Amino acid sequence: xxxxxxxxxxxxxxxxxxxxxxxxxxxxxxxxxxxxxxxxxxxxxxxxxxxxxxxxxxxxxxxxxxxxxxxxxxxxx
Numbered sequence: 481x482x483x484x485x486x487x488x489x490x491x492x493x494x495x496x497x498x499x500x501x502x503x504x505x506x507x508x509x510x511x512x513x514x515x516x517x518x519x520x521x522x523x524x525x526x527x528x529x530x531x532x533x534x535x536x537x538x539x540x541x542x543x544x545x546x547x548x549x550x551x552x553x554x555x556x557x
Contacts, residue, residue: 505520535551536548
């Protein structure tokens with residue numbers, strides 16, 4: 481799976497939800513691969529490079545270092 485494919489799916493989901501809604505990165509992984517769990521580190525890595533905001537329990541989080549579930553949404557402009 482290429483970074484470009486992952487980025488495209490992450491941004492598609494973010495735009496589909498809109499600025500005030502979030503999604504789980506696993507939604508992108510599930511859309512891209514049957515074995516989606518193995519893809520999660522790549523999804524988080526790519527998400528960190530995009531104009532997305534990551535949160536955990538409602539607080540800002542780093543998708544690269546956060547342990548446990550995170551949510552992604554479009555970053556404010």
